[in-house]
Amino acid sequence: MPKIVDHAVRREEIAEALWRVVRRDGIRAASVRTVAAEAGWSAGAVRYYFPDQDGLLSFAMDLVSRRVTERVSGIEPKGSAIAIALRYLEEALPLDAERRAEFDVWMAFMAQAQAETGAGSLHEHVDTVHDGLRRLCESLLNSLADDGALKNGLDLRREAERLHALIDGLALHAAIQPERSTATRIRQILRHHLETLIA
Amino acid sequence: MPKIVDHAVRREEIAEALWRVVRRDGIRAASVRTVAAEAGWSAGAVRYYFPDQDGLLSFAMDLVSRRVTERVSGIEPKGSAIAIALRYLEEALPLDAERRAEFDVWMAFMAQAQAETGAGSLHEHVDTVHDGLRRLCESLLNSLADDGALKNGLDLRREAERLHALIDGLALHAAIQPERSTATRIRQILRHHLETLIA
DNA sequence: ACGAGACTAACACAGCTGTGCTAAAAAGGA
DNA sequence: TCCTTTTTAGCACAGCTGTGTTAGTCTCGT
Numbered sequence: 001m002p003k004i005v006d007h008a009v010r011r012e013e014i015a016e017a018l019w020r021v022v023r024r025d026g027i028r029a030a031s032v033r034t035v036a037a038e039a040g041w042s043a044g045a046v047r048y049y050f051p052d053q054d055g056l057l058s059f060a061m062d063l064v065s066r067r068v069t070e071r072v073s074g075i076e077p078k079g080s081a082i083a084i085a086l087r088y089l090e091e092a093l094p095l096d097a098e099r100r101a102e103f104d105v106w107m108a109f110m111a112q113a114q115a116e117t118g119a120g121s122l123h124e125h126v127d128t129v130h131d132g133l134r135r136l137c138e139s140l141l142n143s144l145a146d147d148g149a150l151k152n153g154l155d156l157r158r159e160a161e162r163l164h165a166l167i168d169g170l171a172l173h174a175a176i177q178p179e180r181s182t183a184t185r186i187r188q189i190l191r192h193h194l195e196t197l198i199a
Numbered sequence: 200m201p202k203i204v205d206h207a208v209r210r211e212e213i214a215e216a217l218w219r220v221v222r223r224d225g226i227r228a229a230s231v232r233t234v235a236a237e238a239g240w241s242a243g244a245v246r247y248y249f250p251d252q253d254g255l256l257s258f259a260m261d262l263v264s265r266r267v268t269e270r271v272s273g274i275e276p277k278g279s280a281i282a283i284a285l286r287y288l289e290e291a292l293p294l295d296a297e298r299r300a301e302f303d304v305w306m307a308f309m310a311q312a313q314a315e316t317g318a319g320s321l322h323e324h325v326d327t328v329h330d331g332l333r334r335l336c337e338s339l340l341n342s343l344a345d346d347g348a349l350k351n352g353l354d355l356r357r358e359a360e361r362l363h364a365l366i367d368g369l370a371l372h373a374a375i376q377p378e379r380s381t382a383t384r385i386r387q388i389l390r391h392h393l394e395t396l397i398a
Numbered sequence: 399a400c401g402a403g404a405c406t407a408a409c410a411c412a413g414c415t416g417t418g419c420t421a422a423a424a425a426g427g428a
Numbered sequence: 429t430c431c432t433t434t435t436t437a438g439c440a441c442a443g444c445t446g447t448g449t450t451a452g453t454c455t456c457g458t
Contacts (some may be wrong), residue, residue: 115225165368
């Protein structure tokens with residue numbers, strides 16, 4: 001019987017090599033050969049797992065979103081409702097080196113996805129992540145509302161969208177100007193925003 | 200004497216062709232030859248104006264920011280302070296097809312700039328635009344404060360950063376999900392945010 | 399008309415691109 | 429040991445890449 005290699009693990013390994021290339025040299029540099037070199041294999045090896053590079057790109061993009069959702073679903077919701085909300089929302093922000101790298105890659109994918117706008121394209125991954133974060137914002141605000149923690153008369157739908165936009169904006173700022181938009185600064189602003197919603 | 204062609208105009212013409220390529224097929228497709236074809240000239244013609252493609256990319260990115268600042272500085276600040284603020288901030292948002300295209304291109308440049316992080320790189324353009332928008336947010340809030348329109352006890356520095364992040368987040372949403380995040384929806388949220396700051 | 403200056407097109411070159419294909423190596427149950 | 433299956437490395441090919449160079453064309457003040 002043949003050598004057993006966990007197909008899924010190898011594919012993730014290769015996708016992570018792609019991430020490193022994208023982050024170091026941009027998506028323009030992410031060819032089959034450069035990714036193979038980064039992963040430490042021959043180009044043929046990479047192509048065994050990914051017959052064409054579109055599939056590799058799509059898988060690598062999907063892996064980002066899976067990693068994020070893994071991390072988010074690993075959070076234990078304990079503490080006050082507002083503490084829980086902060087904990088969840090922070091996880092979506094690139095506040096440490098690892099997540100900053102992840103976000104850089106995600107940004108490159110998003111930009112590419114804006115071009116390939118057809119069906120079955122990268123843009124579906126964008127929509128998935130985008131909708132996921134929006135729903136997270138909605139459910140966190142609903143939890144706060146159920147606890148009676150929120151101000152009266154808030155339009156929750158609108159507040160969810162506003163919070164969602166703020167999160168994405170803060171993420172962008174943390175990524176492109178990490179010296180100015182430090183982790184503590186970002187947390188301050190996020191906490192402050194939630195406090196304006198609280199009774 | 201030779202044929203007189205406005206050098207600057209031609210360069211902008213070529214840069215706009217690059218924009219169209221980036222928007223249609225992504226930054227990976229923006230080669231000297233594809234841009235030349237899009238512009239309707241030979242590759243040699245493009246290279247007459249841009250000796251190397253790094254210069255072309257950098258110019259095209261800079262042109263985006265110049266166009267934005269042109270539009271912003273063309274605004275006449277009339278009406279109430281809050282109307283002025285809304286008018287300015289809306290101009291930074293991709294609420295119509297033209298500005299959506301512009302934003303897509305800008306996003307591709309930002310992603311690429313995250314990779315080339317050295318001095319003299321694309322990232323300087325990102326910082327310029329980013330700082331410009333932040334200062335705009337600051338000055339708009341300051342104007343509102345001078346009019347006595349704002350609530351008491353606001354930390355203007357923090358509010359400026361929060362507003363800035365919200366703007367960037369809304370811009371992203373308008374770009375990647377224009378069906379959901381329509382122009383009117385975006386305006387609503389922005390207006391609502393400003394109203395929460397007003398006494 | 400002329401010719402200097404501004405502009406254009408075309409080719410050359412080495413190197414990279416994605417993809418198809420083939421031969422070999424590795425691995426472990428029989 | 430052998431043999432099937434999985435995995436790997438390598439080559440080939442046509443086409444694209446950035447850049448250098450060169451020969452040509454156009455334009456317009458004199």
